[in-house]
Amino acid sequence: MRIVLQIGPDRATGDRLARVLAEAQEALRAAGALLPRDHGPRGAARLSMAASDPQRIDRLRVQQGFGAPEAQAALRQQIARQLQEEVAQHRPDLLILSAPQLGSGLCSRAELQSLRDLLRPLSDDIHVLAHLDDPARLLARHYAAQLVAGRSTSLTQDLALCEVPDWWQAALAGRPAADPLAGRFPEVEGAPFWLDFARLEAEWQAVFGVDRVRFCSTDPHRLYGPDALAEIGAAFGLSLTGRSRPEPLPEAPAEAWLTRCRLMNDALQRHQARHGQSLPPPLWRSLLTEIRVAGPALAPGALHAVSARFAPDIAALCARHAGFDAARMAADPALPDWQEADPLYGFRATQYLMAFAPRLGQAGPPPAARSALPPEAQQALERLAGTPFAPHNRLGTCDETAEAPAYSAAPRPPRPDGRAERVIVGCMKNEAPYIVEWVAYHRAIGFDSFLIYSNDCEDGTAQILDRLQAMGVLQHRDNSAWQGKSPQQHALDQARDEPLLRQAGWIAHIDVDEFINLRCGNGTLDDLFARLPAETTHVAMTWRLFGHGGVTDLSGDPVIAQFTDCAPAYCPKPHIAWGFKTLSRTTGAYAKLSCHRPTKLDPDQAAQVRWVNGSGADMTGEVLHRGWRNSRRSIGYDLVQLNHYALRSADSFLIKRQRGRALHVDRDIGLNYWIRMDWSGARDVTIRRNLPRLRTEMARLLADPELARWHAHGLDWHRARAAELRGLPDFARLRAQALALRLTPTERAAYALSLDMES
Structure with a gap:
């Protein structure tokens, strides 16, 4: 190879x-x-x-x-x-x-x-x-990137290297010492040593071999x-x-903005060193973006001295490397020597620093690790705080904490052909108290039908599903004889051959603790589809993890009304926080249904697949073949997110612990699961706009006496089981440990990282 x-x-x-x-x-x-x-x-x-x-x-x-x-x-x-x-x-x-x-x-x-x-x-x-590329063009692009990363030194130091015999060595020797607390790093502040292409060739050839290094333009x-x-x-x-x-x-970027960035970076570095702060890189970049101005860009021709400095080397390299094209490497026409541009409009970095002061104060040193954190988690906290992976809530355009007017009823007329166009596939075990709410909610936002698999239920789940099937609401399949690694994947493999799915236009596989939160228009699927690009085939609905929020006892109130504490919108770690489930158009491009997304892409149909994130932005290249979580590049919640109530109340968590998992049946649900899922630090009430139409649809369904009887039976069964589990020493100890934890989002992320096999 x-x-x-x-x-x-x-x-x-x-x-x-x-x-x-x-x-x-x-x-x-x-x-x-x-x-x-x-x-x-x-x-x-x-x-x-x-x-x-x-x-x-x-x-x-x-x-x-x-x-x-x-x-x-x-x-x-x-x-x-x-x-x-x-x-x-x-x-x-x-x-x-x-x-x-x-x-x-x-x-x-x-x-x-x-x-x-x-x-x-x-x-x-x-x-x-x-x-x-031509060294002057590379230097212009690299200098701009360094400024966005925090560079405070002028390009004058780079141009001065044109007069020294050994650019490579002088560039490395001229780097300042690292000072992470001040946000100063040698590779950001110093001139690019690698513009000396001849030395770059020699260094890599010395290690990998003379005939193993190729340059191309x-x-x-x-x-x-x-x-x-x-x-x-x-x-x-x-x-x-x-x-x-x-x-x-x-x-x-405009050259005037580059000057502003350099001056602002210098002010921010001095501020950090003076106050012992460590600004998160996303905040730093945000501040630079806010001082952006338009104007002419830095012209590589003004850096002609750099092109001239290396012209003989480039000519020799073009002769040695077949892919190195002299025409493509030609320098831009020379312009007057570079001078730093005016930052415009009387810009003064210190004035902006004063305006930014409240936000800088909020970004102080990371909180000390609490005594609850074990040594591994404390180490993870030190590594995480102040990095681009530290959680925060500065993402998206939606005000998540304000109680907005309720959505209006949105009845959808039955389809003339009787076909279910929008279908949810789900798997359940002992979920009786939650089924009617979950079904009613998703009917209210525009889903036509459900294909539900259940296995080994004791609480009335199967009876509720059977009754809903008799009422024409969903289709229920017994999955108790499942085989393979998990009951969930066994069910999804069986679902592929179901006529309900074969005839559907859109399919979502979600669990009963997941609610599709449509945050646009009147909160219906029609509103979502109207805002997505016309060619969309798959929508990544990213999890928002909701914690127990101080709710300890089981309640018959709607889940979406009870729980509002959640993970910050920006939460790239731990691994599970930005997992997504997929709303898929049934194009036949993928052959297999899996937990988070369809898999086994047909290569002949790859060009027709278009994945978008929860804000409608294209992310096809990132997830076309694999992947079940968003990245910092692809995250988005503006149109849709998946509210994931993995814990619900503390008592519900005990029952979930006793029941086990549907997918990873070989993994326990213990304190580590609580740590990963019990998020707070942000509040999101956007889904509550659905409460009036949810209650209307729930009342309509529960008007059926048999369904109402089994629904009440399920709630009673769960309350009795919770009381039983609280009396068992191991479960009582777990409940007490879970409720005693008080963690900031950054501490929780660090703790989860120290435990999480997937991160």
Whole structure:
């Protein structure tokens, strides 16, 4: 097997290349190539973090929780294991690892050797590929990216290196010392050493071999156009056919805004150092965005001295590398020498700093870990606080805490053909008190029917479902004879052949503790579909995890009325927090129903699949083939989210603990489950707008005497079972431990990370 490392080092080019490759998984596999999971656009930095010097303070590692050498070592072992597993599974001829941070972040031979040693167990046939551009154009893009990341030093220091004989060494020597508390990192503040392409070639050749390093140049118009796949495939020695999804060329920011960013970064760094604060990167970027102005961009021609400095090297490299095109590497026409632009309108960073002061005060040092946190969780808290993975509630456009006017009734006339167009598939065991509310709610927002599987029920669940079937509301199947790894997957495998699903237009698989919260229009499916792109085939409905909110006893009140405490909207960790379930159009593109999403894509139909997130934004490239959770790039709640009441009350949690799980039947529900699911720190009441029409539909259903009798029986059964479990020492101890926990969102995320096998 041959390994090709695409090392950037230009981030914009590398990210676009990774996105195109991620969208072309089927074409790559057909050509015998593999782009591993977690090494595409989102996970590229992990490889660089795993190979960097463990004693060097690296911005990526610090902000993503791998700053400590032992955390980096664990990351390195995880990457090695994942790569070995994927290679063993797919047995590719070519393994592609695309990570622009490798070229721009690894700056010593020891780090390159560390990278080589990480990959050698997979294959010793390792090749290096760098996509390069004119140095002045690269410097202009890189300087802008550094400013957004917090750079406070002027471009003057970079241009001064044109006068020194050894750019590489001078750039590294001129980096300031790291000061994470002040938000200052050498790779952000310093000049890009890697603009010395000849030295870049020599360093990588010294470790990987003279004939193993290739440079190529790329036409941006082709890279961002529909022919990008062929362009990129040629660089990897692959003949890839098909059209790529074009993207607009990245728009260069105004030079006046770059000056504002530099001045603001300097002020923020001094503020952090003075007050001992650590601003979360999302907040820092948000502040820079708020001072943005329009205007002309930084013209690479003003940096002509950099192009001239390296022109002889580039000419020699073009002669040595077949893919290095002298025409593409030609410099922009020279302009007057660069001078920092006026920030416009009398901009003063200190005035903005004063305006931002209330928000800066809220972003103080992370709270001390509580005594309830074990040492592993305290370590996770230290790694998590102040990083892009720390939870917060600054996401989305919806006011989630204000009680809004109720939705109006939205009756849907029966379909003339009698066909159920919108169907929910669900699996249940001992859920009697909750079924009528769940069914009534989803009927009220526009679902036509339900296909429900139950197994081994004792509380009247089966009888409730049978009665609802007799009333024409749903179809019920006994799943007690399930086989395989889980009753849920067995049921979903059986459901594929059901006429109800074969004739449906849209299908959602959700559980009875999950409510589809439509946050647009009048809160119906029709309102949602009217706001989605017309070509949408799949909607990722992201979980919002709701905690017990101080409710300890079982109640007959609606679940959506009782529970409002929830996870912050921005909660990328732990792994489960941004899981999603899928609302799918039945196009036949996928052959298998699974818990979170359909799987087994038909390659011939891949081009017709369009996934969107809960805000209607396209995320096809991220989840076309795999994935059941959103990323920071794809998260969105504005139109729809999935309210997940995994715990409900403390007594309900005890019954769930005794009942067990529907999918992961081999995993216990204990304190670790409570820690992962009992979220607070945010409040969301948006679903309460459905209460009037929910109560109307529930009353209509419960007007049936037999259904009402079994519904009451189920509630009585659960109350009696809860009382019984509270009398058992193990359950009583678990309940007391759970209710005693008082955790902030960041502490909960850290605690969950220390326990979570999936994060």
